[in-house]
Amino acid sequence: MKNLIYIFTALLIFSFNSADAQIKKVLWEEFTNASCAPCASNNPALKAYMDSKGDSIIGIKYHTNFPGFDPMYNSNPTQVEQRRGGYYSDVNAVPWLKGDGNVFPDIWPFSQANFDQAFNTRKVIVPPMQIVVFDVRGPGDSITSTVQILLTQSLPPGNYKLRVMAVEKFVQYPTPPGNNGESNFPHVFRKGLPDMTGITIPTNVGIYTYYYRYKRESEWVDSNIVTVAFVQNDGATNKEVLNASLTGDLIPVGIGNISTIAPEKYSLNQNYPNPFNPSTSIKFSLPKAGDVKLAVYNSLGKEVATLVNEKLISGEYEVEFSAGNLASGVYFYTIETGDFKETKKMILMK
Structure with a gap:
């Protein structure tokens, strides 16, 4: 079931004149593992905090191969390692939580104060863009995603990448798949589309539309799959995420x-x-x-x-x-x- 808000091009152009229409979504990326005891003891606090913020926080959780077995890592080890060891080369332990790229490179320990700092600091920012994501289920096992970037102001020099990922909102096992007792896993990373590199976006004001088509793997629960899109500045030392969105997010155009x-x-x-x-x-x-x-x-x-x-x-x-x-x-x-x-x-x- 998909919930879309219709936004006509004329309205979008007019909306560039109003910062009120700009909504910042904060991206939190966690590296975790189903056989990690500290993950099991800390993840409930993280989940509770993210749940309390509704869709203001968009989560992606990459399951690693350490310290022990994790079937969610085994389903896509190459892309997980590209994100962990290739892009974020500092992640050498789990749990490891990043806020809007490396703006908050290591949110630790998982405490109310640290969560508040990482969230509140970013949420008040008026972003230079909005991102809208629409998913359509096709015949067979395909999902077609339309990602629209509404760039409301020109971007300064940088290397801005649109990254798009398939995320399973909730993965539940009848028994713990690892040895830390966890059997329920939210925001599980499934696949980078078409890869983890992303594509370079323009920096001038405008409306830019991109299309992705990917296969629903048999182990995924289709009703739990969403498409997450975010723009990240690879040219910045802090790899800032400017904004993010996921399937069904609503962009109000008043x-x-x-x-x-x-x-x-x-x-x-x-x-x-x-x-x-x-x-x-x-x-x-x-x-x-x-x-x-x-x-x-x-x-x-x-x-x-x-x-x-x-x-x-x-x-x-x-x-x-x-x-x-x-x-x-x-x-x-x-x-x-x-x-x-x-x-x-x-x-x-x-």
């Missing part, structure tokens, strides 16, 4: 970016088309910024999809809901923000 007039009131529109198969669009308006949740429920009241769950600026939004994995029937979608709550009905007819 009406304020093309007019000084914001929506006068909250609204949730009827989806269109309705009935639908397999996708439909939902529009809503926000007169002011706030935490927004837009979710879909079945006729029994069970939540089946979360389309939006983050802080958005004021504006008008359009989100696509794809229900390819759901059965035909009546569904309800509800928006909650501040004191405003509204529910509408839609019909999936296959």
Whole structure:
């Protein structure tokens, strides 16, 4: 199920005039191992902190071959080593956590204070770009990813690389695969696309679109696979990650970016088309910024999809809901923000 926000080119161009539309996502890369005792004792704190920040932190976890056996390393040892020993040559122990490249080269120990410093310092930055990632499941075992970079200001001299990776949001084993007792592993690195080198991006203001197609390996759980994209300055000593994104991230483009007039009131529109198969669009308006949740429920009241769950600026939004994995029937979608709550009905007819 994919959740996409439609952003028209004209709106994107206008949005370059407003820093409010610029959202910084912080990239944390951890090197870990399923047979590492310190990993088992420290990873719960890391997971709890990352979970508390929602999608403000994008995680990638590379499983290494030391100190012991790890099947997630064995599934792609070459690319893991290219990232660990080739690109980040200082990683000689696990767990090892990096924040936005080598801006924070070794976040250790795993403490609230260290996490806060690495996150808060980076989150307040207004990035020079936004990145949007769309995934489409093709016939058979293919995934096609569209990565769009919205460069809002020219970049200073550097060597800027777009890197794209397949990440499994959650890998669960019935029993621990290593000897440290861990059996649940979030943000597992699966594959660099098409490799770990990345591609050089332009430095001038503009909208740049890239396409990737990759195979879903049999050991991956398809519903857990997302595509992560980030831009990193290989020419900087700190290998700074300027911004990052993953499948389903929403880039808000408010009406304020093309007019000084914001929506006068909250609204949730009827989806269109309705009935639908397999996708439909939902529009809503926000007169002011706030935490927004837009979710879909079945006729029994069970939540089946979360389309939006983050802080958005004021504006008008359009989100696509794809229900390819759901059965035909009546569904309800509800928006909650501040004191405003509204529910509408839609019909999936296959």
